Amino acid sequence: MTFNVTVQPSGRAFTANPDEALLAAAIRQGIGLPYGCKDGACGTCKSKKLEGTVSHGPHQAKALSPEEEASGFILTCCAVPHTDVVIESRQVTDESAYPIKKMPSRVSTLTRASHDVMVVRLQLPASDVFKYHAGQYVEFLLRDGDRRAYSMANAPHTQADNPGVELHIRLMPGGKFTEHVFGPMKEKEILRIEGPYGSFFLREDSDKPMVLLASGTGFAPIKALIEHMQFKNITRPTVLYWGGRRPADLYMNDWVQARVAEMPNLRYVPVISNALPEDNWQGRTGFVHKSVLEDFADLSGHQVYACGAPIVVDSARAEYSALAGLPAEEFYADAFTTEADKHKASA
Structure with a gap:
């Protein structure tokens, strides 16, 4: 059984499984809803529910307050449908929906940019084209199932000659991943990444300053x-x-x-x-x-x-x-x- 999700005012539609967050279903089907953290913490994916019933997973009040929820707003990243749903979202484009890929990456360089910032360059498989928009991010898939997200600091055109991404990683004391980056991580280490994610990219159809x-x-x-x-x-x-x-x-x-x-x-x-x-x-x-x-x-x-x-x-x-x-x-x-x-x- 699946539920139909319709997005207004565009009229775009997709389906979601009963235990699947609306955003995850949209990403899976190439629908470009706005989002940031995917974890109920930032509020970027906040949308108005026009019809239907959903339940929310854990989220922060600053992302969606009880008053907003009572007024019919939802976070698509942690809202699971119980019926067919109609939502209102200001951005539904195919433009941002490049296919999500999992791939191995190899650490090619580690460069200290400051006392607590490491510039990490990852080499990507030359046989596989990785498309993304400047501003999007990738997630590291850690061995224990955890994920860590970092924005790509190089524009897509730089892939042409040297497939790879540049990441700027700040040391978080006690952070499981960043302690590794600033400690035992070495060049040539293999890491698995997934992406691209995120709806942060330049709107090139505008001429505004x-x-x-x-x-x-x-x-x-x-x-x-x-x-x-x-x-x-x-x-x-x-x-x-x-x-x-x-x-x-x-x-x-x-x-x-x-x-x-x-x-x-x-x-x-x-x-x-x-x-x-x-x-x-x-x-x-x-x-x-x-x-x-x-x-x-x-x-x-x-x-x-x-x-x-x-x-x-x-x-x-x-x-x-x-x-x-x-x-x-x-x-x-x-x-x-x-x-x-x-x-x-x-x-």
Whole structure:
């Protein structure tokens, strides 16, 4: 027995098994619903249920509050159907639905970008074309069944000469996977990955100016977007705000400066929140998402692409709409939800 799921206003439809989350069913059938963490922690997949009955698995209140649930909103990543369902979702495209693949990958290089960021380059099988959009992510399939998600920091066109992906991995003290990356992991190690996942990618059908907002390693998918823009000669006015606690957290600052020199329509505003006297920091200070509001009183004609810590992404989403008139549908985000964050969902 399966249930029919219809998505309005597009009219697209797919089927879901009785024990299958709506999002998982959509991904399986190539339907491009919006999503981020797939774990009930970020709220990116929030949709309005117009008809039918679902039950929710564990999720965080910040992703879906009891009041929102009572008003008919659902999280497609953890909503399981009990009847046929009709939902309303602002994005249903085939454009983002590249086939999900499982494949082996080989660690080709490990490069320390800062004291707590490792740039990991994975070599992919040359015999298998891996298609993705700049901004999407892959998941490592760990031996115990756990998964870890990381955004790809290189644009798809870089696959042509050297099939592989670049990942920026921050050390999480006590983290099962990151402790391995910063410890015993060696070049040539074989890891299994699955992807691409995520609905964070550049909307190329728009000509609106863009704000790119990154905190910490949230820069990784933003780097892929910038590479893609340069490759496709996308000249929309764009400003990147990249925030860190200390200057060393902007671990590819020189790379960004080099792109700014090559791309006349790209500006860069680095922002530091906890500079010490010995840093001799002369640039912007404070919260990175606030710096955008200091420069843009009106975002009503912009698109915003935000990546990084959930607190930064959530604050930007709320404040840009409330204070600067950004249309909700023009805020695209990928919140870097840690395993600790996800565990709060079931606490």
